[in-house]
Structures are given as structure tokens and as C-alpha cells.
Amino acid sequence: MDEKEIRYAQDALYVLSGKWRMPVILALHNGLRRYREIAQSIPGITFSMLSKELQIMELNNLVLRMEDPDFPKHVEYKLTEYCESLYPIVESLVNWGREHRKVIST
Amino acid sequence: MDEKEIRYAQDALYVLSGKWRMPVILALHNGLRRYREIAQSIPGITFSMLSKELQIMELNNLVLRMEDPDFPKHVEYKLTEYCESLYPIVESLVNWGREHRKVIST
DNA sequence: CCGGATCCAACGAGATACTG
DNA sequence: CAGTATCTCGTTGGATCCGG
Numbered sequence: 137m138d139e140k141e142i143r144y145a146q147d148a149l150y151v152l153s154g155k156w157r158m159p160v161i162l163a164l165h166n167g168l169r170r171y172r173e174i175a176q177s178i179p180g181i182t183f184s185m186l187s188k189e190l191q192i193m194e195l196n197n198l199v200l201r202m203e204d205p206d207f208p209k210h211v212e213y214k215l216t217e218y219c220e221s222l223y224p225i226v227e228s229l230v231n232w233g234r235e236h237r238k239v240i241s242t
Numbered sequence: 243m244d245e246k247e248i249r250y251a252q253d254a255l256y257v258l259s260g261k262w263r264m265p266v267i268l269a270l271h272n273g274l275r276r277y278r279e280i281a282q283s284i285p286g287i288t289f290s291m292l293s294k295e296l297q298i299m300e301l302n303n304l305v306l307r308m309e310d311p312d313f314p315k316h317v318e319y320k321l322t323e324y325c326e327s328l329y330p331i332v333e334s335l336v337n338w339g340r341e342h343r344k345v346i347s348t
Numbered sequence: 349c350c351g352g353a354t355c356c357a358a359c360g361a362g363a364t365a366c367t368g
Numbered sequence: 369c370a371g372t373a374t375c376t377c378g379t380t381g382g383a384t385c386c387g388g
Contacts, residue, residue, distance in 0.1 A: 137271065137336070142264045144339030145332055151342065153259050155361070158248045165243065171370055182362065187371060197345055209368090209369050218345065225334050226251055230243070232331060233250030236257065239303055239324065261381070277350055288382065293351055315349050315388090 151196055152222065152229075156181055156189050161215065161226075164199065169212040193219075257302055258328070258335075262287055262295050267321065267332075270305065275318040304328075 152158065159178045168174045175186050190213060193199040198219040204210040258264065265284045274280045281292050296319060299305040304325040310316040 137268055137332075139265075139268075141336045141340075142268055144337075144343070145258075145264055145335040146339070147342055148335040148339035149255065149259050149264075152251075153255050158251055158255075159245075162243055162245075162248055182364095183371070184364085184373090185362070188361090190371095196342075209371095211370065221341075222338065225331070225338060226243075228331050228334060229251040229254040230247045231250075232328065233252070233254035234247075235327075236253055236302075237250070288384095289351065290353095290384085291382070294381090296351095315351095317350065 148225070151198070152225070154189075156185055157193075158226075160186070160189050160193065161198075161219065161222075164213060164215045169214060171211060171213070174213065198222075254331070257304070258331070260295075262291055263299075264332075266292070266295050266299065267304070267325065267328075270319060270321045275320060277317060277319070280319065299325075 156178065159181070160174065163174045163177045166177075168177055171186070171190075175181055175183055178186070190199060190201070194201055197216055200214050200216050202212045202214070204212075262284070265287070266280065269280045269283045272283075274283055277289075277292070277296075281287055281289055284292070296305055296307070300307055303322055306320050306322050308318045308320070310318075
């Protein structure tokens with residue numbers, strides 16, 4: 137491991153970090169597509185926060201935004217396949233975090 | 243994946259995030275043990291920052307601090323085996339981050 | 349030599365009000 | 369319905385000074 141690889145790791149961490157990143161990914165992963173639906177499924181999030189999250193995620197190719205040209209206010213979001221390439225990492229984070237709770241609580 | 247698992251993942255992210263966490267882990271991984279050595283191997287870090295990092299990491303059982311009772315100011319640090327359980331995650335972060343650079347730069 | 353304490357700056361998060 | 373703009377605030381990161 138060298139300094140360049142550290143920067144790669146930090147880039148990846150940046151993509152996953154932040155208070156709402158994981159909850160938004162979960163909501164989309166669970167099949168929610170509409171803005172309002174997504175917001176309501178995440179306790180505590182505001183429209184403002186969700187708006188910012190989706191913009192950043194779109195820039196990072198994690199999310200696809202699709203607006204129906206015939207019904208201009210009908211918008212749907214979905215995770216990209218690229219975002220799904222994160223799942224193995226997320227899973228290993230979950231497993232490590234579960235064990236970590238036990239270690240810290242002792 | 244549910245909300246509880248998201249919290250586990252966020253706990254794990256918390257352990258790995260922050261500007262200096264990964265560089266410090268790397269320095270220790272590379273065999274550096276003395277406070278001054280570690281600080282000098284990480285460009286840009288201050289003693290103050292390193293001090294805080296090591297304290298937090300010790301609390302999370304990532305680092306072991308050993309003070310020689312005969313030479314009170316001779317202190318050595320090393321990663322715990324527990325910290326090494328993070329390596330698979332770090333490696334997958336590095337690999338994903340490397341690919342991500344290519345995706346974003348296009 | 350190995351830090352702790354204190355104070356300041358930068359950034360991310362949130363509340364609120366407003367728009368097409 | 370689906371957002372955006374702005375402002376405030378708390379947290380994290382950093383500089384500097386001080387002490388065992």
C-alpha cells in the first residue's frame with residue numbers, strides 16, 4: 137500500500153460517507169423511485185438534504201435521473217449498475233461494523 | 243439490507259474516515275512505531291493532529307500504545323490484530339476508488 | 349521527546365422560504 | 369409535484385502555545 141492507493145481509498149470513502157448517503161442508497165435499492173417516496177421513507181431527512189444528495193450522487197454516476205418528457209413533473213430515480221458495484225464493499229462494512237459493536241461495548 | 247445494517251456500515255465508515263486515518267494506518271502498517279517517526283512520514287500532519295488520531299484509534303482498539311516503564315518517554319505504537327481485520331475492506335476501497343477515477347474523469 | 353490545551357477556520361448539515 | 373437558494377449552526381480539522 138502506498139500514498140496513491142490511500143487516495144483511491146479516500147475517494148471511495150468519500151462516495152459512501154455522509155449522513156444520508158447510505159440511507160438514500162438503501163431506499164433506491166429497495167425499489168423506491170419517486171422523489172417524495174424516497175424522502176418519506178427516510179426518517180428525518182429534509183427535501184433540501186435529499187435534493188443535494190441526489191445531485192451529488194448523479195454527478196458521481198451512482199444515480200440516474202429520468203424525467204418523462206410528456207409529463208414534465210414525473211421524475212424517477214434509480215441506482216446505476218455502477219453503484220451496484222459498491223455492494224460488496226457495503227456488505228463488508230456491515231459485517232465489520234456489526235462485530236465492532238461487540239468489541240467496543242466490552 | 244435494513245436500517246440496522248446501515249448503522250453498522252456507518253460505524254465502519256466512521257472508523258476509516260477522516261483526513262488522517264488512512265495515512266496513519268499506512269505508516270503503522272509500514273512498521274513505523276515511534277511518535278516522531280510516524281509524524282515525519284506523513285506529509286502535512288501536525289503533532290497535534292497525530293496525537294488526536296492516535297487517541298481515537300486507541301479507543302477503538304485499532305492501535306496499541308506501549309510505554310517502556312524504565313524509559314518513561316520511550317513510547318511505541320503498533321496496529322492491533324483487530325485493525326488488520328480492516329485490510330480486506332481497505333483493499334476493496336482502493337480497487338473501487340482506482341476505477342472510480344476513470345469513470346469520473348470521462 | 350511526547351504530547352495536551354486552547355483557540356480559530358472551514359465544511360457539512362439543517363431550517364426556512366421560495367419557484368416552475 | 370419536485371425541487372432550489374440562502375442563511376445559520378455545529379462539528380471537524382488545524383495552528384499555536386504550553387508542560388511533564
